Amino acid sequence: MNNTRLIKLLRYSARITLAVVALSWFGFAVLSGAGNGLRGLLANLPNTLPWLGLAIVVYVAFRWELVGGVLVLVTGLASVVFFNAWAAPIVLVGASLPVIAAGTVLLVCYYLDQHGSKP
Known part of the structure; x- marks a missing residue:
């Protein structure tokens, strides 16, 4: 497999x-309060704000790789603090690390595109 395809x-x-x-965490955040009907769903909407923010950052990452990669990486690092992920390893692995890894990969891809991907 050549470098461009990789x-x-x-x-x-x-x-x-x-x-x-x-999408998974946003859906979970929306539906986790749906057991109490529409009132519970509406009361639970503030829990979706972090994931709505991530969805906006993901959109930026799709449009502008460098800016999006930086925002994704910062969002992932901020999620460690925001969700106190060090205290709950499942949150770290399920929410923070995939975002941090994806942001890093986007930045590496941007760098390789800009500076050549010579072996």
Whole structure:
């Protein structure tokens, strides 16, 4: 596999990972309060704000790889603090690390595209 195809594969893998993480956690945040009907769903909407923010960052990452990669990486690092992920390893592995890894991959792909991907 040549380097251009590898970069493209990594880029799309990072984007898909980000989209899946954002949509999954957003859906979970919306529906976790739905057991109490519409009132519970509406009362639970503030829990979706971090994931709505991630969805916006993912959109930026799809449009502008460098800016999006930096924002994704910063968002992932901020999520460690925001969700106190060090205290709950499942949150670290399920929410923060995939975002941090995807942001890093996007930045590496951008760098390789700009500076050549010579072996």
